[in-house]
Amino acid sequence: MAKPIKGQKRAEPLGKYKDLLLMLIPGLSILLLFNYVPMYGIVIAFKDFILSKGIFASPWVGFSNFERLFAGQDFVRALINTITISLMRLGFGFFAPIVLALLLNEVRFQGYKRAIQTLTYLPFFLSWVILGGIFLMFFSLDGPVNQILMSLGKDSPIEFLTNSQWFVFTLILTGIWQGAGYGAVVYLAALSGISPDLYEAAMIDGANRWKQTLHITIPCLRPTILVLFILSLGGILNAGFDQIYNMYSPAVFERADILDTYVLRRLTTMDFGLSTAAGLFKSLVGFFLIVVVNAFVRKTSDGEYGVW
Amino acid sequence: MNYKQNLGEKIFNAFNLIFLGIIGILALYPFVYTVSISLSTQAEAARGGLHLFPSELSFTSYKMVLNNPEILTGYANTLFRTIIGTVATLTVTCLTAFPLARKTLPYRSPIMVFILFTMIFGGGLVPSFLLIKSLGLYDNRMVYIIPGLVSAFNVIIIKNFFQSIPDSLYESATIDGATPWQILRLIYIPLSKPVLATVGLWTAVGHWNSWMDAMLYIESGSKQVMMNLLQRIVIQNNIDLVQKGLANPDISQFTPETIKAATVVITILPIILLYPFVQKFFIKGILIGSIKE
Numbered sequence: 001m002a003k004p005i006k007g008q009k010r011a012e013p014l015g016k017y018k019d020l021l022l023m024l025i026p027g028l029s030i031l032l033l034f035n036y037v038p039m040y041g042i043v044i045a046f047k048d049f050i051l052s053k054g055i056f057a058s059p060w061v062g063f064s065n066f067e068r069l070f071a072g073q074d075f076v077r078a079l080i081n082t083i084t085i086s087l088m089r090l091g092f093g094f095f096a097p098i099v100l101a102l103l104l105n106e107v108r109f110q111g112y113k114r115a116i117q118t119l120t121y122l123p124f125f126l127s128w129v130i131l132g133g134i135f136l137m138f139f140s141l142d143g144p145v146n147q148i149l150m151s152l153g154k155d156s157p158i159e160f161l162t163n164s165q166w167f168v169f170t171l172i173l174t175g176i177w178q179g180a181g182y183g184a185v186v187y188l189a190a191l192s193g194i195s196p197d198l199y200e201a202a203m204i205d206g207a208n209r210w211k212q213t214l215h216i217t218i219p220c221l222r223p224t225i226l227v228l229f230i231l232s233l234g235g236i237l238n239a240g241f242d243q244i245y246n247m248y249s250p251a252v253f254e255r256a257d258i259l260d261t262y263v264l265r266r267l268t269t270m271d272f273g274l275s276t277a278a279g280l281f282k283s284l285v286g287f288f289l290i291v292v293v294n295a296f297v298r299k300t301s302d303g304e305y306g307v308w
Numbered sequence: 309m310n311y312k313q314n315l316g317e318k319i320f321n322a323f324n325l326i327f328l329g330i331i332g333i334l335a336l337y338p339f340v341y342t343v344s345i346s347l348s349t350q351a352e353a354a355r356g357g358l359h360l361f362p363s364e365l366s367f368t369s370y371k372m373v374l375n376n377p378e379i380l381t382g383y384a385n386t387l388f389r390t391i392i393g394t395v396a397t398l399t400v401t402c403l404t405a406f407p408l409a410r411k412t413l414p415y416r417s418p419i420m421v422f423i424l425f426t427m428i429f430g431g432g433l434v435p436s437f438l439l440i441k442s443l444g445l446y447d448n449r450m451v452y453i454i455p456g457l458v459s460a461f462n463v464i465i466i467k468n469f470f471q472s473i474p475d476s477l478y479e480s481a482t483i484d485g486a487t488p489w490q491i492l493r494l495i496y497i498p499l500s501k502p503v504l505a506t507v508g509l510w511t512a513v514g515h516w517n518s519w520m521d522a523m524l525y526i527e528s529g530s531k532q533v534m535m536n537l538l539q540r541i542v543i544q545n546n547i548d549l550v551q552k553g554l555a556n557p558d559i560s561q562f563t564p565e566t567i568k569a570a571t572v573v574i575t576i577l578p579i580i581l582l583y584p585f586v587q588k589f590f591i592k593g594i595l596i597g598s599i600k601e
Binding site: 118264 | 314328334404407414423433437454460488535579
């Protein structure tokens with residue numbers, strides 16, 4: 001008596017979930033094909049890859065691609081540039097959206113607040129091909145920025161795009177211009193979650209707006225700030241490929257050539273082994289950073305935040 | 309609440325409004341400059357100053373850009389990938405997210421791990437390039453659509469929304485004899501319009517803006533997208549590409565800069581025009597993306 005029932009129970013799930021499991025097939029096959037299969041191609045980093053022979057038949061060369069990579073000045077320079085640019089973005093750009101959100105939060109006219117917000121996050125929805133195109137005109141030697149500076153009494157135009165030090169400055173500045181409005185949205189959401197009771201109680205106790213900001217708003221924002229800061233530390237090897245690729249030129253490689261642009265240029269010179277090795281190095285370090293940073297975020301926020 | 313502002317706060321408010329106004333102007337000005345240059349004559353474009361509005365209007369640059377067959381082809385390809393790509397992505401993403409929203413699905417957690425892992429590790433540029441070549445997707449328009457069909461991120465967002473729909477709806481529909489396909493199409497999708505609009509818009513903007521895949525995988529001019537033409541014209545200074553537009557243009561009516569600016573304006577116009585109407589979905593997308601699922 002007990003046996004057939006057991007059998008029925010076992011047979012049931014297959015029939016019950018057949019349709020649901022079928023639905024998964026297209027999505028999972030795409031991920032398998034385009035995200036997992038290329039992972040096998042990583043072996044190219046350990047081979048002397050010859051296009052006509054294919055991945056299997058190309059000879060193994062151990063770590064020689066990595067040795068070539070670290071012996072080459074270009075790669076080391078790209079690594080240093082990547083970290084430098086990322087840290088500068090953090091140092092100069094990280095607080096811009098916070099300040100913007102705090103200032104927007106003090107505006108009492110909702111229409112004005114929304115208008116400024118809308119204007120500041122518009123650039124985030126445009127490709128760096130477009131923004132790069134605009135800025136190449138904007139910061140050129142005879143562009144409007146230099147014309148304004150000259151009319152204010154500067155003798156010669158600034159080489160924003162061709163002097164490597166000025167170029168990094170331009171990158172950081174235009175990066176803030178593009179991303180600050182977007183970043184502010186997140187902080188504004190956190191701000192709107194602060195209970196009005198806190199402010200009312202503070203007002204009754206005689207705290208002015210500055211005191212309220214200092215003792216209520218900023219402490220309430222601290223967890224959001226912390227999580228976003230740590231996460232951006234995790235992404236330190238991503239120095240902004242789209243932006244740099246669309247704005248740089250050989251004249252500024254010295255300070256603006258980053259890992260991603262280096263990998264892409266190696267690909268166009270058909271040095272597949274070296275390019276894959278560089279890409280693998282970046283993926284592994286990036287993976288490690290994300291795992292460590294995520295563990296750290298989870299620990300500091302008692303499991304409340306984190307990517308997973 | 310009746311709260312009297314003191315003098316310090318009034319001064320702060322005034323400064324804050326002015327400061328934010330300046331920020332708003334700085335955010336807008338590069339676009340105003342570009343539009344103004346695109347409408348300028350040669351003499352007007354060469355003039356110094358802020359270029360808020362051209363005193364002598366010229367539409368020659370636009371005529372050249374819009375009469376250029378390559379640009380029209382690029383525009384058509386961009387529209388193709390944006391429309392087909394977005395519809396296909398939403399379809400496959402819903403199909404993937406729906407079963408995963410059922411907590412009783414067998415193998416649910418290994419499948420989730422399989423999906424999530426793609427967010428943090430990938431094979432990199434070269435292996436992907438070789439894969440695309442071996443699949444016959446090289447120089448094929450399908451390369452715009454297929455490789456990016458599913459992203460772990462979109463699956464998670466839609467799955468979470470599906471999970472917020474009460475299980476009782478699913479169960480009562482099953483009892484009434486509906487198949488999972490019917491339940492997804494007739495109950496879940498209509499109930500999920502806001503989140504589908506959000507994911508759909510972000511996907512559409514992503515398609516409109518993307519250029520890397522075309523640069524790496526497309527050779528023929530007839531399959532290029534707008535963003536890559538823009539890149540060749542504006543970033544690589546390939547002005548010849550645009551001068552095909554008019555046979556004998558009046559050279560006093562344009563410069564290379566005005567042509568570049570006109571190409572930029574034409575490329576961003578659809579986004580700018582739609583932006584005010586859809587921005588609430590954009591904001592929603594930012595928040596979904598940044599707050600823990």
